[in-house]
Amino acid sequence: MSLEHTNVRDELVSLTRTLVSIPSHRDATAVGDVIYNWIENNTDAVAQRDSHGNIIARRGIGSVSIALTGHHDVVDPDEQQVTDNGEYQLTKQNRRLYGRGTADMKGSLAAALLAFRDIVPADGIEVVFASFIGEEDGGIGAQAAIENGFSPEYAIVGEGSTNYAGVKQTDVVVAHKGRRGSTLTAHGEAAHASEVDCGINAIYRASDAIDILQELAADAPVASVGETEISGSVAVTEIDGGTAWNTIPDTCQITIDERTVPGKRAPIERAAVEGVTWSIDQDLPPMACDDPTFATAVTNVAANIHSETTPRKVTKPHATDAGWLSDAGTTCVIVGAAEPGEAHTAQESVSIDAIERCYQIYRAVPSQHCIDNNECWSSD
Structure with a gap:
């Protein structure tokens, strides 16, 4: 040229x-x-x-x-x-x-x-x-x-x-x-760790949610754009819970990095099991x-x-x-x-x-x- x-x-x-x-x-x-x-x-x-x-x-x-x-x-x-x-x-x-x-x-x-x-x-x-x-x-x-x-x-x-x-x-x-960053918050009831039955362990609830997220990650969406394909992903990238070694935790938070593809999203809401709430922090298309x-x-x-x-x-x-x-x-x-x-x-x-x-x-x-x-x- x-x-x-x-x-x-x-x-x-x-x-x-x-x-x-x-x-x-x-x-x-x-x-x-x-x-x-x-x-x-x-x-x-x-x-x-x-x-x-x-x-x-x-x-x-x-x-x-x-x-x-x-x-x-x-x-x-x-x-x-x-x-x-x-x-x-x-x-x-x-x-x-x-x-x-x-x-x-x-x-x-x-x-x-x-x-x-x-x-x-x-x-x-x-x-x-x-x-x-x-x-x-x-x-x-x-x-x-x-x-x-x-x-x-x-x-x-x-x-x-x-x-x-x-x-x-x-x-x-x-x-x-795209990227959808979100947080799952597991809610429980605090108790002394010597009296496990007196509390509800938020980390266990978070673990149940993580099991579901692993299933979603194994079946992440795939989109076709012309002759190309692009695959999404789901990953737990952070976890934060507990206040002391001898206390049943009443909260536990999980950070999720989801890479979205055109027209499709992973159903993250499925991980919001009993005692777990879901909030979206960032959603880049x-x-x-x-x-x-x-x-x-x-x-x-x-x-x-x-x-x-x-x-x-x-x-x-x-x-x-x-x-x-x-x-x-x-x-x-x-x-x-x-x-x-x-x-x-x-x-x-x-x-x-x-x-x-x-x-x-x-x-x-x-x-x-x-x-x-x-x-x-x-x-x-």
Whole structure:
């Protein structure tokens, strides 16, 4: 693909370096300022920033909108990822960039910004750039944007999809798991441990609930999305009960991590046996691309950009903002530079080649022709 900006690789590295250097684990305002000003100074779009800190900009005029979305908050850095002056450390080695946020997901965000600048939208297509805050806090920024009316027909979400089906390739995620975190609380009656019959042991009741959860885990739901399958899971991850070695416990709590799949949930309520109550603490929705033609079109674009490998449609094991967008009616796929095992680590890094591939994919897809009132996408 011929690039209008011949130094785009250098631009990608430079912009990634700029975005990564700005701390955004507690407060993403400063990096949001940089993104907002970059759009204003480098594109013909008008950027808007809502009260939450989300940044949204639009280019082109059309009845169909396709968004390039990401987030500019990160998790807490490791101490080795912070410089003496409080900025994040970024190093370059062996065609990779190292530092907090390189993979998750400021490398892909830089690719989306440059692609947004360089895209020539096909007739009838509006291109949208959106960077949310609070993805690492359960997607609070994406939820706020949706509540305020953010509803593109299509979205390419820049979370990781590189090296999922093979090395040196950026695949296309068509589905991912959600997460429902919940708590079972077993209630009993305290008594002295020397008089067992005078109390009701909450830990025993919790054990009965755990037996049921183990049965549910062995029969976790499976969903089909196009030609792919994605499996859910149920796991007890924490247990807390008892107050002393000589006291029959009157409460015991169990934390459950359930990975949900599109359209299906494990019946956790079955574990709420006598004396046990169930409460949901977090419910992050799964994502499934509801338009196989769009997913195929994006995969074809990715295949045209790769020279030695063939990207595939894949699934992703954890929740992203694509779940909230999909749940609100946006047709989503995920294409991003991060590889499995890179995000949130002390050695977090991203391939410069992968960032450049993402730029090319992001730039090419909105240039495809949307036929018959967004019913079909061509792969020319």
